Amino acid sequence: MPDFITVAKKSEIENGRMKEYRVAGRVIAVANVDGEYLAFDGICTHQQCSLAGGFLDGLTLTCYCHGAQFDIQKGDVLAPPATKSLGIYEVAVEGDDIKIQL
Ligand code: FES
Known part of the structure; x- marks a missing residue:
């Protein structure tokens, strides 16, 4: 089973915000939704815009390029x-560290 990799610090991501990280050659976005941290592919499956630059409303992310929306939990x-869903990643929080499983 793959190990969890530290990608971010809780203190870096305000509630309702997302940030983009590069991990093992992938672009991963991490969101803080009311203290729950969610990790998912950071590139839109439509035409590769950065999803961390989009808009977050609860669990619904809207891509700023053409308005596609994704559920960032599923x-x-x-x-x-x-038309293609996002990859999502299991998250573990240890202290201030946000870890994901690739
Ligand atoms: S690139 Fe995201 S909607 Fe087009």
Whole structure:
């Protein structure tokens, strides 16, 4: 089973915000939703815009490029033009460290 890798610090991500990290060659976005940290692919499946630059409303992320929406907990597409869901990652929090399992 893959190890958890530290990608971020809790103190870096305010409630309701997202940040982008590069981990093992991948772009991962981490969001803080009311103190719950969620990690998912940081690149939109439509035309590769950065999702951390989008808008977050609860668990719904809207891509700033063309308005596709995703559920960042399940990875599901909620609104087009994206059709492919996002990869999501298991998160573990230890102290201030946010770790994900790739
Ligand atoms: S790149 Fe995200 S909606 Fe087009």
